[in-house]
Amino acid sequence: MSLAPWLIVPAAGRGTRMRADCPKQYLELDGRPVLTHTLARLHDAFPHGRLLLCLDPHDRWFDDAMVPFADWRRIDGGAERADSVAAAVGWLGERVGDDEPVLVHDLARPCVTVEDLRRLYAAVASNEAGALLATPVTDTLKHADGAGRVAATVPRDGLWRALTPQGFRLGVLRAAFERAREQGVAMTDEAAGVERLGLAPTLVEGRSDNLKITHPEDLALAALILRAQREAKTPLQGVSP
Numbered sequence: 265m266s267l268a269p270w271l272i273v274p275a276a277g278r279g280t281r282m283r284a285d286c287p288k289q290y291l292e293l294d295g296r297p298v299l300t301h302t303l304a305r306l307h308d309a310f311p312h313g314r315l316l317l318c319l320d321p322h323d324r325w326f327d328d329a330m331v332p333f334a335d336w337r338r339i340d341g342g343a344e345r346a347d348s349v350a351a352a353v354g355w356l357g358e359r360v361g362d363d364e365p366v367l368v369h370d371l372a373r374p375c376v377t378v379e380d381l382r383r384l385y386a387a388v389a390s391n392e393a394g395a396l397l398a399t400p401v402t403d404t405l406k407h408a409d410g411a412g413r414v415a416a417t418v419p420r421d422g423l424w425r426a427l428t429p430q431g432f433r434l435g436v437l438r439a440a441f442e443r444a445r446e447q448g449v450a451m452t453d454e455a456a457g458v459e460r461l462g463l464a465p466t467l468v469e470g471r472s473d474n475l476k477i478t479h480p481e482d483l484a485l486a487a488l489i490l491r492a493q494r495e496a497k498t499p500l501q502g503v504s505p
C-alpha cells in the first residue's frame with residue numbers, strides 16, 4: 265500500500281460545547297494551537313501523506329503556516345462533520361482511483377500516537393472493509409428514561425468506543441457516503457456508513473488516551489496526556505515535541 269495515504273482531517277467544527285471565543289482547534293494546548301499538535305502527529309506518522317483539511321469557509325483564525333505537509337489543500341467543510349468529510353471524499357472521487365487508501369482523523373484528537381496511526385494504517389491494507397481505532401468500554405452503562413432516571417443497565421460486553429483515525433479504500437468510503445445520502449441517514453463516523461453497506465470494519469484496539477477535545481475540562485486533560493506521552497517516549501517513536 266502507498267506510503268502516502270490521503271489524510272482527510274475534518275476541522276470545520278465550531279466547538280459549541282467548548283463555549284470558547286474561537287473554535288476549539290485554535291485554543292492553546294501546551295503552548296501552541298490544538299490544530300498544530302494534531303497535524304504534527306499525522307505528519308510524523310506519514311511525512312509524505314496528502315492532506316485534505318476541511319475548514320469552515322468563514323474561518324478567520326487559520327493560517328497556512330500552521331500546516332507541516334508539503335502536499336495539502338483546503339476543502340470547504342459543511343454543516344455537520346459528515347458533510348465536511350463528504351466534501352473531501354467528493355473531491356477525491358473526481359481525481360483518484362477507488363483503491364487509494366484514505367484515513368479520516370478528527371482535528372480535535374491531538375493525542376493520537378504515531379504508533380497507533382501506523383498500526384491502523386497497516387490494518388487498512390489487510391481489511392477490505394477498512395478499520396478504525398477503538399477502545400473497549402470500561403464504565404458501566406445506563407440507559408436513561410428521558411426524565412434523568414435510570415431505565416436500565418446496558419451490558420457492556422462487546423461494546424467499544426469508536427475513535428479516529430478510521431481508514432478505508434476510497435471506493436468503500438465513496439459508496440458509504442452515497443448510500444447514506446440515498447437513505448437520508450446521519451452518521452457520526454465513517455464506519456457507520458460502511459456498516460450500512462453490509463461490511464464489517466475491523467476494530468483495532470487503540471490507546472484510551474486518544475481523547476476528543478469536546479468540553480472545557482478536556483483541554484487540561486489533553487495537556488497532561490501530551491506531557492505524559494513525551495515523558496514515556498519509548499513506545500511512541502517519532503512523537504513531535
Ligand SMILES: Nc1ccn([C@@H]2O[C@H](COP(=O)(O)OP(=O)(O)OP(=O)(O)O)[C@@H](O)[C@H]2O)c(=O)n1
Pocket residue numbers: 273274275276277278279280281282288289318341342343344345346348349370371372373476477478
Ligand atoms: N461541521 C463540522 C463539524 C465538525 N467538524 C470536525 O469534526 C471533528 C469532531 O467534531 P466535534 O468534536 O463535534 O467538533 P465541533 O463540531 O467543533 O464541536 P461541537 O459539536 O461542540 O460544536 C472536529 O475536528 C471538528 O472540527 C467538521 O469538520 N465539520
Ligand SMILES: C[C@](O)(CO)[C@H](O)COP(=O)(O)O
Pocket residue numbers: 345370425426427428452453454476
Ligand atoms: C468520529 C468520532 O470522533 C468517533 O468517536 C465521533 O463520532 C465524532 O462525533 P461528534 O459528535 O461529531 O464529535
